[in-house]
Amino acid sequence: xxxxxxxxxxxxxxxxxxxxxxxxxxxxxxxxxxxxxxxxxxxxxxxxxxxxxxxxxxxxxxxxxxxxxxxxxxxxxxxxxxxxxxxxxxxxxxxxxxxxxxxxxxxxxxxxxxxxxxxxxxxxxxxxxxxxxxxxxxxxxxxxxxxxxxxxxxxxxxxxxxxxxxxxxxxxxxxxxxxxxxxxxxxxxxxxxxxxxxxxxxxxxxxxxxxxxxxxxxxxxxxxxxxxxxxxxxxxxxxxxxxxxxxxxxxxxxxxxxxxxxxxxxxxxxxxxxxxxxxxxxxxxxxxxxxxxxxxxxxxxxxxxxxxxxxxxxxxxxxxxxxxxxxxxxxxxxxxxxxxxxxxxxxxxxxxxxxxxxxxxxxxxxxxxxxxxxxxxxxxxxxxxxxxxxxxxxxxxxxxxxxxxxxxxxxxxxxxxxxxxxxxxxxxxxxxxxxxxxxxxxxxxx
Amino acid sequence: xxxxxxxxxxxxxxxxxxxxxxxxxxxxxxxxxxxxxxxxxxxxxxxxxxxxxxxxxxxxxxxxxxxxxxxxxxxxxxxxxxxxxxxxxxxxxxxxxxxxxxxxxxxxxxxxxxxxxxxxxxxxxxxxxxxxxxxxxxxxxxxxxxxxxxxxxxxxxxxxxxxxxxxxxxxxxxxxxxxxxxxxxxxxxxxxxxxxxxxxxxxxxxxxxxxxxxxxxxxxxxxxxxxxxxxxxxxxxxxxxxxxxxxxxxxxxxxxxxxxxxxxxxxxxxxxxxxxxxxxxxxxxxxxxxxxxxxxxxxxxxxxxxxxxxxxxxxxxxxxxxxxxxxxxxxxxxxxxxxxxxxxxxxxxxxxxxxxxxxxxxxxxxxxxxxxxxxxxxxxxxxxxxxxxxxxxxxxxxxxxxxxxxxxxxxxxxxxxxxxxxxxxxxxxxxxxxxxxxxxxxxxxx
Numbered sequence: 001x002x003x004x005x006x007x008x009x010x011x012x013x014x015x016x017x018x019x020x021x022x023x024x025x026x027x028x029x030x031x032x033x034x035x036x037x038x039x040x041x042x043x044x045x046x047x048x049x050x051x052x053x054x055x056x057x058x059x060x061x062x063x064x065x066x067x068x069x070x071x072x073x074x075x076x077x078x079x080x081x082x083x084x085x086x087x088x089x090x091x092x093x094x095x096x097x098x099x100x101x102x103x104x105x106x107x108x109x110x111x112x113x114x115x116x117x118x119x120x121x122x123x124x125x126x127x128x129x130x131x132x133x134x135x136x137x138x139x140x141x142x143x144x145x146x147x148x149x150x151x152x153x154x155x156x157x158x159x160x161x162x163x164x165x166x167x168x169x170x171x172x173x174x175x176x177x178x179x180x181x182x183x184x185x186x187x188x189x190x191x192x193x194x195x196x197x198x199x200x201x202x203x204x205x206x207x208x209x210x211x212x213x214x215x216x217x218x219x220x221x222x223x224x225x226x227x228x229x230x231x232x233x234x235x236x237x238x239x240x241x242x243x244x245x246x247x248x249x250x251x252x253x254x255x256x257x258x259x260x261x262x263x264x265x266x267x268x269x270x271x272x273x274x275x276x277x278x279x280x281x282x283x284x285x286x287x288x289x290x291x292x293x294x295x296x297x298x299x300x301x302x303x304x305x306x307x308x309x310x311x312x313x314x315x316x317x318x319x320x321x322x323x324x325x326x327x328x329x330x331x332x333x334x335x336x337x338x339x340x341x342x343x344x345x346x347x348x349x350x351x352x353x354x355x356x357x358x359x360x361x362x363x364x365x366x367x368x369x370x371x372x373x374x375x376x377x378x379x380x381x382x383x384x385x386x387x388x389x390x391x392x393x394x395x396x397x398x399x400x401x402x403x404x405x406x407x408x409x410x411x412x413x414x415x416x417x418x419x420x421x422x423x424x425x426x427x428x429x430x431x432x433x434x435x436x437x438x439x440x441x442x443x444x445x446x
Numbered sequence: 447x448x449x450x451x452x453x454x455x456x457x458x459x460x461x462x463x464x465x466x467x468x469x470x471x472x473x474x475x476x477x478x479x480x481x482x483x484x485x486x487x488x489x490x491x492x493x494x495x496x497x498x499x500x501x502x503x504x505x506x507x508x509x510x511x512x513x514x515x516x517x518x519x520x521x522x523x524x525x526x527x528x529x530x531x532x533x534x535x536x537x538x539x540x541x542x543x544x545x546x547x548x549x550x551x552x553x554x555x556x557x558x559x560x561x562x563x564x565x566x567x568x569x570x571x572x573x574x575x576x577x578x579x580x581x582x583x584x585x586x587x588x589x590x591x592x593x594x595x596x597x598x599x600x601x602x603x604x605x606x607x608x609x610x611x612x613x614x615x616x617x618x619x620x621x622x623x624x625x626x627x628x629x630x631x632x633x634x635x636x637x638x639x640x641x642x643x644x645x646x647x648x649x650x651x652x653x654x655x656x657x658x659x660x661x662x663x664x665x666x667x668x669x670x671x672x673x674x675x676x677x678x679x680x681x682x683x684x685x686x687x688x689x690x691x692x693x694x695x696x697x698x699x700x701x702x703x704x705x706x707x708x709x710x711x712x713x714x715x716x717x718x719x720x721x722x723x724x725x726x727x728x729x730x731x732x733x734x735x736x737x738x739x740x741x742x743x744x745x746x747x748x749x750x751x752x753x754x755x756x757x758x759x760x761x762x763x764x765x766x767x768x769x770x771x772x773x774x775x776x777x778x779x780x781x782x783x784x785x786x787x788x789x790x791x792x793x794x795x796x797x798x799x800x801x802x803x804x805x806x807x808x809x810x811x812x813x814x815x816x817x818x819x820x821x822x823x824x825x826x827x828x829x830x831x832x833x834x835x836x837x838x839x840x841x842x843x844x845x846x847x848x849x850x851x852x853x854x855x856x857x858x859x860x861x862x863x864x865x866x867x868x869x870x871x872x873x874x875x876x877x878x879x880x881x882x883x884x885x886x887x888x889x890x891x892x
Contacts, residue, residue, distance in 0.1 A: 020669070024669040025665075027668060165582075166579060167579040187575075260789070260790040318610075
């Protein structure tokens with residue numbers, strides 16, 4: 001999809017200790033030990049009832065550009081980050097292991113093996129930061145976006161929070177929100193790079209630029225047609241609405257309200273529009289919305305929502321809190337050992353995991369996580385009637401699944417998300433903080 | 447500093463409505479009206495007592511790459527975002543106006559004119575999203591980082607939150623944290639791009655990779671020397687510390703603790719190290735720290751802090767909430783008009799602002815914001831004895847101040863921040879939510 005050379009290198013989007021460990025491992029021979037790392041969330045941050053996996057397609061593209069070129073190697077040498085042996089290893093590095101993971105758009109729960117990285121220690125250890133950065137950020141946004149999308153029901157939602165996120169993170173956030181049910185974004189780069197529909201007409205500056213509000217409305221209609229959306233709250237909303245219909249006629253596409261007490265204002269504007277005969281003119285609201293405000297507007301005459309800050313910042317939970325842990329490795333004798341740390345409050349569970357979602361009548365009832373004692377998957381994985389396997393191959397011996405990348409990957413992820421979201425039990429759809437919507441059940445493959 | 451052609455274009459990191467307004471303005475002639483836009487915060491998000499401006503140097507670099515190339519124009523044409531006249535305008539676009547702003551690292555308060563953009567409407571309007579994205583994100587991180595840095599006192603702080611932020615946002619976050627007083631980052635790209643010291647030794651995976659904890663410690667010391675920091679909490683901390691000193695000797699540089707009840711564990715580890723004779727071995731703690739946890743550890747025998755999630759996500763306030771508003775423009779007759787919107791809860795104050803910090807005995811007592819009635823600054827700005835002017839030219843008629851860019855810009859910003867932070871009154875240094883540490887006083891230049 002993307003040629004490695006055309007994109008900036010992603011290789012230094014990495015915590016220094018990964019390369020320090022690599023250096024130590026190249027010295028003592030452990031670099032060649034085969035390893036299984038898993039990326040998962042210990043809990044659902046923010047008391048969410050489900051999580052949404054997002055970022056997988058971006059991670060695969062980042063992997064293509066994860067190469068240490070002259071600039072990267074020069075920095076590592078000049079700053080004495082690693083020794084010459086390690087520099088030589090990195091100069092030839094490309095990921096030759098395998099990635100298995102949840103489909104992008106899939107739901108996850110505590111302990112879900114969202115991503116499994118297999119390879120030598122040297123192959124796998126350097127991917128920790130880039131994998132976590134992308135999946136933690138994108139999944140946090142997608143999870144918040146899904147809650148908003150559920151709260152909005154059939155009303156369209158647009159993401160317009162770029163100004164409240166780092167400039168490249170904003171593009172990723174637009175992508176994650178779209179996967180989780182938003183219909184459009186204000187961010188043009190998200191349109192170009194990922195094929196997401198873009199939207200937007202005018203800011204308050206447009207009205208202020210003109211000597212009269214009427215001049216601004218007239219100029220906008222001349223440029224964009226009467227089906228456009230006029231922003232009516234720069235001065236007095238009632239006057240703004242009256243001017244909008246006088247200028248555009250009753251065929252005006254829509255009005256946007258960006259301030260005030262929205263349930264009250266929306267009802268007043270609807271009544272005014274109807275009284276003027278503009279019964280088909282839509283009302284879009286865009287002021288500091290989050291999933292709770294959207295839910296509170298369910299009975300108001302609102303036709304569409306624009307959401308900014310809250311969706312791009314994960315609505316109070318800006319990171320999904322996923323971790324990347326070594327769970328199995330070769331030992332000195334060449335055998336396989338499940339490994340786990342025992343740190344207080346941060347213990348991990350050793351062994352490679354296989355995951356299924358148990359369903360009853362199409363509704364999810366449990367996340368089944370099967371723990372293998374060895375490294376390899378059983379030839380015939382345990383059968384789980386009425387359970388859906390959750391993991392798919394993403395990279396096989398260094399070969400990346402291109403169908404998960406680019407605009408096509410985004411379309412597939414969105415479709416998958418909207419499909420599997422239908423499996424959520426009703427208690428998982430409420431917005432309040434609670435336990436996960438379904439329990440995670442650990443089983444043993446032995 | 448950075449040649450435009452060597453960096454990816456930043457031109458589509460833009461909300462669609464900016465280009466839609468540009469199209470309308472090119473049609474009705476208002477595109478050529480000279481305008482003043484201001485970027486400011488209405489309030490300090492999160493009940494902060496001060497804000498820290500960060501991102502200015504990054505914005506100037508982004509401005510160099512804010513060009514519409516073939517890829518960008520093709521997308522805008524194919525997606526019918528704007529008409530051919532607008533495409534032709536964009537093909538030639540480079541910012542020819544001026545930027546004036548607070549120095550990077552400067553403190554700000556409600557209403558501080560952090561950035562002023564002057565130019566034609568067409569020149570200036572398209573910078574809204576990129577300017578807000580960068581300054582909102584970086585300033586939120588820098589503000590949180592400054593609070594942590596104040597809480598840490600003389601103990602060194604390292605930023606290690608890349609895994610909890612979008613992959614490019616993480617680099618910006620490392621930069622902002624360094625400007626606001628952190629001493630190092632785990633992020634290698636932040637080291638390469640911005641000259642920030644990088645740090646890090648080993649993760650739990652390093653211990654788990656080896657058959658015995660002792661083997662991992664021994665290999666790390668062989669690679670990095672006895673002055674390294676060993677992570678001692680993979681299994682049992684007391685055993686880990688004993689093994690560390692047995693392997694490294696009493697000259698071990700440090701131990702890192704990443705779990706548990708830190709005040710208790712730190713005291714136990716210090717006592718154990720001292721009893722073993724390792725009185726010079728430092729203790730670094732890194733588990734879920736924020737400014738409050740750092741403050742709570744002030745009396746504990748901790749030598750250094752590593753902070754992850756909380757600093758890169760702004761410690762509960764991931765965006766500074768700054769806005770970008772048109773405050774003055776030419777009218778149809780060529781005269782100057784201050785403009786302001788009157789929207790409920792979001793009213794703005796028209797007129798160009800000049801800002802000073804009033805000082806008494808070296809301590810800040812007020813943010814003085816002087817509102818001009820016209821477009822131009824007075825030839826001789828009002829004198830403010832015992833007040834420090836806050837704005838500097840950043841771009842003059844399209845010419846960018848290169849000293850604010852790159853590693854040199856970061857060094858200057860950090861030095862400036864650490865200097866001006868000394869001016870804060872004592873009530874501004876407390877961590878609890880409160881009003882701003884000094885009041886903002888609006889005055890008129892007339």
